[in-house]
Amino acid sequence: MRKTQRTLAAAALLLGAFGVSTVLAVPPPPAAQPAPPKGKGRFVGPHPLAGRANAGYCYIDVPHSHNYQPDHPNLYQQVGDGYVFTGDPVPFGYEGQKTVFYGHHPVPAPATAEPVAVANPTFCFLKGPHYHDYPQPTGPGYKVKDEVVFYVGPIPPPVAAVRPQLEQATEVEYRPFVALRPKVTVVPPPEWPGVIWVAPPAPVVVAAPAAPVVVAPAAPTVVVAPVAPPVVVAPVAPAVIVAPAPVLIRGHGKGKGWRGGPGWGHFRGKGHWKH
Numbered sequence: 234m235r236k237t238q239r240t241l242a243a244a245a246l247l248l249g250a251f252g253v254s255t256v257l258a259v260p261p262p263p264a265a266q267p268a269p270p271k272g273k274g275r276f277v278g279p280h281p282l283a284g285r286a287n288a289g290y291c292y293i294d295v296p297h298s299h300n301y302q303p304d305h306p307n308l309y310q311q312v313g314d315g316y317v318f319t320g321d322p323v324p325f326g327y328e329g330q331k332t333v334f335y336g337h338h339p340v341p342a343p344a345t346a347e348p349v350a351v352a353n354p355t356f357c358f359l360k361g362p363h364y365h366d367y368p369q370p371t372g373p374g375y376k377v378k379d380e381v382v383f384y385v386g387p388i389p390p391p392v393a394a395v396r397p398q399l400e401q402a403t404e405v406e407y408r409p410f411v412a413l414r415p416k417v418t419v420v421p422p423p424e425w426p427g428v429i430w431v432a433p434p435a436p437v438v439v440a441a442p443a444a445p446v447v448v449a450p451a452a453p454t455v456v457v458a459p460v461a462p463p464v465v466v467a468p469v470a471p472a473v474i475v476a477p478a479p480v481l482i483r484g485h486g487k488g489k490g491w492r493g494g495p496g497w498g499h500f501r502g503k504g505h506w507k508h
């Protein structure tokens with residue numbers, strides 16, 4: 234018996250322990266913003282930091298790794314086993330030396346990057362004026378007008394093939410940052426094959442008009458009569474009529490008057506049972 238009690242007590246403790254653990258298993262609060270893709274990412278040169286809004290800019294100009302993948306894949310191109318950030322760094326918190334470019338151009342590999350056999354050069358597909366943290370690349374194919382760099386060299390066919398979709402994706406990425414573009418008023422060199430970029434209208438925050446206040450006419454006074462209490466009619470209890478118990482009178486004699494005896498018939502015959 235004592236053993237049974239101990240077993241029950243142990244079971245109760247166990248159940249209690251499970252109960253506590255259930256209460257403590259509170260799910261973590263939802264993240265404020267989607268986390269960058271998991272997995273180790275190798276970055277070739279500087280890039281926007283990922284992981285949270287306004288995270289800042291990573292200035293490491295040699296290949297290095299983070300424990301996340303690029304969170305703006307449209308602004309990176311893969312070179313070897315690493316990612317090169319091809320976009321304008323200013324909207325991502327970059328502060329430092331800047332050069333104004335206009336339109337598409339090859340992205341120079343970081344000076345300290347290991348040489349990688351790349352079939353085609355990495356290109357920046359930003360349309361119109363934008364900044365980079367590197368100076369005008371050396372070599373032919375560039376024209377500078379009023380300190381704005383234009384690329385007038387050839388575009389390899391494989392690069393031209395992917396240009397429309399990358400150009401569109403890049404444009405979408407930078408639409409919220411139109412106000413951070415460099416302001417340039419420059420006539421491109423005649424050999425430049427690009428198209429003058431017309432800035433899309435900056436997103437304007439329109440204050441929603443105040444909702445008109447409608448004063449409803451006074452509602453007529455409605456007098457609600459108190460609800461009469463429900464009348465509950467109790468079922469009538471069936472009247473119980475207690476019939477007088479028949480009086481059995483034993484006849485005289487020696488018990489023969491009972492039921493069928495002479496006494497029985499005698500009383501019955503005289504009408505004493507009437508009622």
Ligand SMILES: [Zn+2]
Binds near residue numbers: 291292297299
């Ligand atoms: Zn980094």
Ligand SMILES: [Zn+2]
Binds near residue numbers: 319357363
């Ligand atoms: Zn560029």
